[in-house]
Amino acid sequence: MGKNPAKTQNSVAHFFHYATLVYLEHFAHRGEMGKDKSKGDKKAKLAEKKAKQEKKAKKKAKTKAAKVEESDAEDVDLDNILEEYKKQQETFLKITETIIEEPPRSRSAACFLASPSNRNELLLFGGEYFNGSIATFFGDLNIYTISRDEWRSVTSPNAPLPRSGHAWCRGGNQSNAIFLFGGEFSSPKQGTFYHYNDFWRLEPSAREWTRLEPKGKTPPARSGHRMTHFKQYIILFGGFQDTSNQTKYLSDLWLYDTNNFVWYNPTLPPAQLKPDARSSFTFLPHEKGAVLYGGYSRVKTSVNANKGRKGGGAQGQRTVVKPMVHQDCFFLRIAPPGPDALSNAPPTVRWEKRKKPANTPAPMRAGCTMAFHMGRGILFGGVHDVEESDEGMDSEFFNQLFAYNIERNRFFLLPLRKPKMQKKNPASEQRGGRRNRGADREEELLKQLAALQTGKSLEDVDDMDIDRKEESEEDEKPGREMPVTLEMPHPRFNAQLAVQGDTLYLYGGTFEKDDREFTFDDLYAIDLGKMSGCKEVYKRAIEDWVESESEGEEDDDDDDDEEEEEEGDDVEMEDINSKAQIFTPSKRKKKQVDEFSEADTTTTQSTEEEEVETAATSVDDGLPHPRPFESRREFFSRTSNEWQEFFMANMRAKGTVSTDALTIKELKTKAFNLSEEKWWDCREEIAALEEEQEAAGISEVVSLTERGGEGTGSGGGAGRRR
Numbered sequence: 001m002g003k004n005p006a007k008t009q010n011s012v013a014h015f016f017h018y019a020t021l022v023y024l025e026h027f028a029h030r031g032e033m034g035k036d037k038s039k040g041d042k043k044a045k046l047a048e049k050k051a052k053q054e055k056k057a058k059k060k061a062k063t064k065a066a067k068v069e070e071s072d073a074e075d076v077d078l079d080n081i082l083e084e085y086k087k088q089q090e091t092f093l094k095i096t097e098t099i100i101e102e103p104p105r106s107r108s109a110a111c112f113l114a115s116p117s118n119r120n121e122l123l124l125f126g127g128e129y130f131n132g133s134i135a136t137f138f139g140d141l142n143i144y145t146i147s148r149d150e151w152r153s154v155t156s157p158n159a160p161l162p163r164s165g166h167a168w169c170r171g172g173n174q175s176n177a178i179f180l181f182g183g184e185f186s187s188p189k190q191g192t193f194y195h196y197n198d199f200w201r202l203e204p205s206a207r208e209w210t211r212l213e214p215k216g217k218t219p220p221a222r223s224g225h226r227m228t229h230f231k232q233y234i235i236l237f238g239g240f241q242d243t244s245n246q247t248k249y250l251s252d253l254w255l256y257d258t259n260n261f262v263w264y265n266p267t268l269p270p271a272q273l274k275p276d277a278r279s280s281f282t283f284l285p286h287e288k289g290a291v292l293y294g295g296y297s298r299v300k301t302s303v304n305a306n307k308g309r310k311g312g313g314a315q316g317q318r319t320v321v322k323p324m325v326h327q328d329c330f331f332l333r334i335a336p337p338g339p340d341a342l343s344n345a346p347p348t349v350r351w352e353k354r355k356k357p358a359n360t361p362a363p364m365r366a367g368c369t370m371a372f373h374m375g376r377g378i379l380f381g382g383v384h385d386v387e388e389s390d391e392g393m394d395s396e397f398f399n400q401l402f403a404y405n406i407e408r409n410r411f412f413l414l415p416l417r418k419p420k421m422q423k424k425n426p427a428s429e430q431r432g433g434r435r436n437r438g439a440d441r442e443e444e445l446l447k448q449l450a451a452l453q454t455g456k457s458l459e460d461v462d463d464m465d466i467d468r469k470e471e472s473e474e475d476e477k478p479g480r481e482m483p484v485t486l487e488m489p490h491p492r493f494n495a496q497l498a499v500q501g502d503t504l505y506l507y508g509g510t511f512e513k514d515d516r517e518f519t520f521d522d523l524y525a526i527d528l529g530k531m532s533g534c535k536e537v538y539k540r541a542i543e544d545w546v547e548s549e550s551e552g553e554e555d556d557d558d559d560d561d562e563e564e565e566e567e568g569d570d571v572e573m574e575d576i577n578s579k580a581q582i583f584t585p586s587k588r589k590k591k592q593v594d595e596f597s598e599a600d601t602t603t604t605q606s607t608e609e610e611e612v613e614t615a616a617t618s619v620d621d622g623l624p625h626p627r628p629f630e631s632r633r634e635f636f637s638r639t640s641n642e643w644q645e646f647f648m649a650n651m652r653a654k655g656t657v658s659t660d661a662l663t664i665k666e667l668k669t670k671a672f673n674l675s676e677e678k679w680w681d682c683r684e685e686i687a688a689l690e691e692e693q694e695a696a697g698i699s700e701v702v703s704l705t706e707r708g709g710e711g712t713g714s715g716g717g718a719g720r721r722r
Helices: 005-033 037-076 078-090 426-454 458-463 549-555 559-577 587-599 605-618 632-654 664-681 683-695 713-721
Strands: 096-100 111-114 121-125 128-130 135-137 141-145 150-155 167-171 174-181 184-186 193-195 199-203 208-212 226-230 233-237 240-242 247-249 253-257 262-264 282-286 289-304 317-335 348-354 369-373 376-380 383-387 393-397 401-405 410-413 496-500 503-507 510-513 516-519 522-527 534-539
Touching: 111 167, 111 503, 121 496, 128 516, 135 184, 167 233, 193 240, 226 282, 226 289, 233 317, 247 289, 282 369, 282 376, 317 383, 369 496, 376 496, 393 510, 401 683, 632 664, 664 683
Parallel strands: 111 496, 167 226
Antiparallel strands: 096 150, 111 121, 121 141, 128 135, 141 150, 167 174, 174 199, 184 193, 199 208, 226 233, 233 253, 240 247, 253 262, 282 289, 289 317, 317 348, 369 376, 376 401, 383 393, 401 410, 496 503, 503 522, 510 516, 522 534
16 A cells, blocks of 8 residues: 555654754754853843743733633523523512521622611612622622511512612602612623613512513613612612723613603703713712712823833823712702693703812722711711822722711711710709609509500509500510720721611621722611710621632742732731721821811811801701700700791791691601701711810700709809809
């Protein structure tokens, strides 16, 4: 048989290729032998270093390509993953509520809200956890019962799929409902993101989800947006979408009519000033619309092409994407359609830019979250990034608490204070005697009522025991003691805030150190009226960070540095978990706190002008003003008649409600609500006065008329001089 010519040709080619390599290697070896030894060693080291760098680059490229391929494979199956979640949900035949022994798993970008239908519950839904390698998304609804210190997990056959970065809010005129829109989901390696555009309604009391299918056009899919409410409308603005090439930030405004079940996308005049595209901003409700503050986005900008490079060279421009922290403030004025308009007529909206809020927290920060409480926003945390170079960022994290007064457009620092020591005072005991007598009369009336209901004689009233439901120890007292400190939680950004009653609840958040990301798993409570400490409801150790393959390969070249870094990381993890404040604020931050407290009393001329404008409507408005050390109940008792007269005059002027139709109880309730709003509106100023008076040794301020004539008459002048 003859030989295959193609096979013979390939064998010859392989032989010559091998011979060439051997010859070149031999020639290179002979050339090196003839050179100077020192130069040869130097060049050998350079060649070895270069080869090592090339090998490292090849490994990195190979790892990156493998990750891309793996992500692409996951992205293809992303719809299947969501379909699997949906099938798992359908296995739940009914809504179930189960007590869980441990709090829910740590997560970020979740939604946290005080239940509108039960003043004893907090709601937590969704979120994600990233451990450095894999992202896990949650679709569970968890409910925390405050009085019992108990977590419950709710499963339902009809509920939103797992997501993070979604938004929800109360239902405005549907006060016991919660509305949720959007969010995002990704494959475990985060190769691509899927954004939702579904719209849901939650009945917290029944634990029941309902997917809404509004008529007409609906908002596009997004995450990072914010929602709030105004009368019958749910307001949605901003957010972002991740595409394969870039992150697109949004600036569209949508209003959902809960009466007509339709979304409105109002067309704004081109010349009207409106907020730029952004996400992660604050959206607070207002009696005439909503207030928007701050936010975060990434914008394209042109920089010098040779900036940061040695040698200069020809001038040129290049386009880069830079982070932008927004500090502007807008008021969204909403005018519902008049009585003569059609039932489905859209409201009239207008953006109005406000002045920059006075005493804005400095330095500017992103990821600071805000919760609404009695006409103000409560702000916590945040991060300030300093761009040092194209390779890295230097970040500073915060744990300060601020109150933002919406009407006055001004920030106030809210520090924790030591609880006041109650001093025994004979006069106060006498005043308290009347309260005790009132309680005795109430007890007697309850016994008489119980006797009438049971048919017993009124003479046997003294022997009866009355059960008071509101004093039930089982319902109101938690089963364990929770530590209280005068230190704020560890600095963080994107913490979840909720206000139930007058208590602020702070859940989770994120902290970064070097290339690591820590997701906190804790819950704190702060009484906003007393500010007497931070209660630690629970706190769990942070799960460790998983290093990616590329991070491990980069550390292979320097074993000593790797060991030092590992030891340092262990110390950092232990310190964060033990709440030791090793990441203390820099001197610049401490100086900023001092400057802020000084700026609260001595401000720039422009700020003073703003104060004159706002103070005229808030302090000198002719309404009663609370006094230092005066509780809400005491303030109302002193000014009840004035608030009732103010409410009745207001109703007559509007002509909306007949004052004759109101009972005395309803009138007092309306008056108390007005006095309570005023008390909270002045809370920061009064707290500052209380601190000044405590420092001066003054514990209570009482007017001369309330001292029962003391200090009046012939000796009145001397009393006033003191």
